[in-house]
Amino acid sequence: MAKTRPQRGATMNAASTRFNLPGQEADGDWLDAREAIDGEAPRLRTTVTVERPRTIIARNASPDVPFDRSINPYRGCEHGCIYCFARPTHAFHDLSPGLDFESRLFAKPDAATLLRTELARPAYTPAPMALGTNTDPYQPIESDWRITRNVIEILAETRHPLTITTKSDRVVRDLDLLGPMAADGLAAVCMSITSLDPKIAGTIEPRAPHPERRLAAVRRLADAGVPVYVSIAPVIPAITDHEMEHLIERAAQAGARNAFFIPVRLPHEVAPLFRAWLDAHFPDRAGKVMATIQAMRGGRDNDPDFFNRMKGSGPWADLLRTRFHIACRRHGLNRERITLRTDLFRKPAGAQGELF
Template sequence: MLQARPSARTQPLKRRDSEPDTVSAPLRLTPVDPLTHIGSQIDPDRRRGRGATINPGGRYEAEQRISEDDGWGTLGELPAFKTEVSVEKPRTIITRNDSPDISFDRSINPYRGCEHGCVYCFARPSHAYLGLSPGLDFESKLTAKPDAALLLEKELSSPSYQPRTIAIGTNTDAYQPIEKKLRIMRAILEVLAKFNHPVGIVTKSALVQRDIDILAPMAAKGLVKVALSVTTLDPKLARNMEPRAAAPAKRIETIRKLSEAGIPVTVLVAPIVPAINEHEIERILDAAKAAGAREAGYVLLRLPLEVKDIVQDWLVTHHPDKMRHVVSLIRSTRGGKDYDAAWGQRQVGSGPYAWMIGRRFEMAAERLGFNSTRLRLRTDLFVKPEKEKAQLSLF
């Protein structure tokens, strides 16, 4: 059931504990060893079908709440993490940015949090602004913006609005599972189609096929492109790393369906995780090209803020023999740190290992004919709304 939640921009945030009030959970501060930290791992039965193995408090929390069995076996009675959706009522829906290393200056995020549960998701730290955990809370305590389409039409109708491509899915996936029922993304597309407004979509969901009836006519006008993120072709790895996203085969099928409908598709090999999926770069590009993708890009794993501990705990759980090697390689691409947020470096890293990854990608993409041309979406077809007819004079 949807529950109302005030906008984070207009109302003070209250702390929400991730455990039920009926369970005693002593507070303690825990130091973190970046190479051996396992953290307070959640029981596998409680997090089945989720990506993160922990649910740490956000960086704005003064203390960490850790559940410990008091000897009575009460932790075994805790319920599994279920998806909860709250309603957010923002005042505007278009978010602006001036980042010099990305190709768009505006975006729309219909949802906060993402049920796909991708363990590496760089958007996880944003959940700390809501007083929630970037761990399992990010995957299970979601926020939806059902008025997004109405707000969008209002903003596009402003006499001062100047059209440029709107990016959707750059933070959390607009086609995550709850979209099947809520249909917020579809309503947004209907508004964009009405105004002939260009849009770029990034997703790893096969649900985007549902909206081909809207996207295909927009594509015929040069108003849309879709990027499919394909992290791996290994279904077992995908299930562990991004448990509720579409299976790899479904993503390749989605590339094919979109391409057959005349919708330009980009494949994103993202993220490349050192020693985990880097060996698949060429295979992913081969499969995507055969399915009809025209352009290709890649992103090296990013570990901002809380994502670092979440990924390291995931490695301890699923790849304990590779954990130290992966961390060492990541640091070699980030100047010896876990993450470097510098413009131009955060997406691709630096150093010999990052250079090697970049050259491998470029050589494979060139061999397959990717990126020979770059599609620029049209803005000249944007339809300005008719001004309301002035009220007739009474005299």
């Protein structure tokens, strides 16, 4: 059985089977040896590498994704969520989707400058900009780098619509920007809460804030007039699915207007990482969990087909949807669709204009 690492999600740093990457482990220096605790693997320290992309807006044409553009201030995510569908992207950097993904991060400090340039292009037309669609824009390093805040400042200045998806209550630090934007119909936030059980949450999302802190953030956002969704994503059968109704009730009590859920997805390298995590943390039910996942995914660990990948299929998926819709009706969620305005957008002044 793979050893767990303190405050880390993945139990291994397996190579990518798609790119033939070598497996990697901790450096083995004296700090690793000193920090080993009671036979556990040593603590893994986070490193951040500066990335200098040429553009910052990522375009998306997937028919089952409700936005066509996004910004990801960071690559990798220190929250360490074991189920994260973005883990395989680390293989593009010759790094493992396992422990490397949550400890060897990339930051894009030029994001706001690049965004200003792209918004100023004559052909640019506005539509909601999504933050947090790949990795969390409010993961712990945002406290120091403040790249997400800098991006929001540009969007607020240009009155550009914005959606944020996060697992962190750090989002409320930017209420001074998000509140006025929301008052003009320009901002909405989606708070991801997978489990209300702190023990389970601390296992599947080891460095994400406590669930109660996230609910408190929902309340603060709602009180400030920011429309809030709650995302129950993913739902993991036999581990978190029993919490669905209570989680929806708590979300509604905190002021959320809408909610949605997605059954757990296991694309590419996520599947073996998830299996190893199950063996380490839930060996008593690992077989049941995977059997139920496969029942919702056409007999496979993952179904990549558009639309099916977001909702699953079969009796188990149908049951989850039925429970979800009943709970939302009972607690008054999803009564109206949240829409953001695009007609207030004003292009930023170009570099020449800023001289005068």
